[in-house]
Amino acid sequence: METKRKKFQGVLNILSFNRHFYIIGLGILGVIMISNQLFEWPELLFWIIIAAFLYGLIMPLLVSAYVYDFSGYYEFEWLKNCSIDHENTKHIININAGFDETSFIIKDNFPQADLKVFDFYDAKRHTEPAIIRARKVSLVYPDTKQISTHSIPLPNQSVDLVFLLSAAHEIRSHEEKIQFLKECRRVCNPNGKVIMVEHLRDLPNFLAFSVGFTHFFSKAVWGNAFENAGFTFFKEVKFTPFMSIFVYNP
Template identity: 80%
Template structure:
């Protein structure tokens, strides 16, 4: 299966999946411009408002291009920083929320391993419009199984590596996150790893996504969730200022 990404695919995904935000934002910007022609606005205020709206519309696209199109994220070179033993891994899980851009790439990096792919998306719980749109265009890895977030159909301590790549933030409930991570803890070998990649609710992502950064969770929230799920280690590796790789062991 060809895993080469198209040029600017990351930016195009952001535009497509979040188009409701951009339609609303452009509509409000048009109203502001029209109102300036009708009413007397202080020029400085008008310029500041226009710049703020342009910043809010363009900065997420620039950051997304940097992270998803130019940083090498989909080359998986960052795995070297995770101490993931690619030669000895025999069972790998990749768990997503219905949008899968990584399973074929993982299989290319671990050709000797048995890769199982699970999708925990629940239309009743995970209601973000962006993920609903993303599911419609996602690649589906062969034999991907639909699961509920608190039940992974794999034997205890059977997985060498569990990948959670830009997916678990779709679980909005903290209690549901803990139950999901408890399942990851159950199926992960004692010397295995959970490798999770997420944007954080932090200052760099605020600069990148403005109020949209509230869609993500802070490092302390993730640390608490992994600790509550029984994990004994929680290590962060930064991948660009906007993304964090968390390596956790049972």
């Protein structure tokens, strides 16, 4: 299966999946510009507001281009920093939230391994317009199975590697996060790893996405969830200032 991404695919995804924000933002910007013709705004205030709106519209696209199109994220070079024993990695699961850009790439990186793909998307709980649109264009890995975040249909300690790539933040409830991570720990063998990649609710992502950074969770929130799920050891690898790779051992 061809896994090479198109140029600027990350930016195009952001525009497509979040077009409602851009339509609303451009609409408000248009109203402000028209109102400036009808009423005399203080010139400095007018240009500050225009600059703020343009920043909020353009900066997420620039950062997305950097992270998803130019940083090498989808080349998986960052796996070298995760201490993966490729030779003894025989059973892998990749869990997504209804949008899968990584399963075929994972299989290319671990051709000898058995890869199972699970999708925990729940239309009743995960109502973000962006993820609904993303599902319509997502590649579906063969035999992808729909699951609940409360149950991964695999035996105890049967998996060497669990991938959670830019998906786990779609679980908005903290208690649901904990239950889901308990399931990840249950299926992961004692020498295995859970690799989670996420944007964080921190200063760099605030500067990148402004109020949109609230869609993500802080390092402390994730740390609490993993600790309550029974994980005791982890390391964080920073992949660009805007994305963190967490490697957890059960």
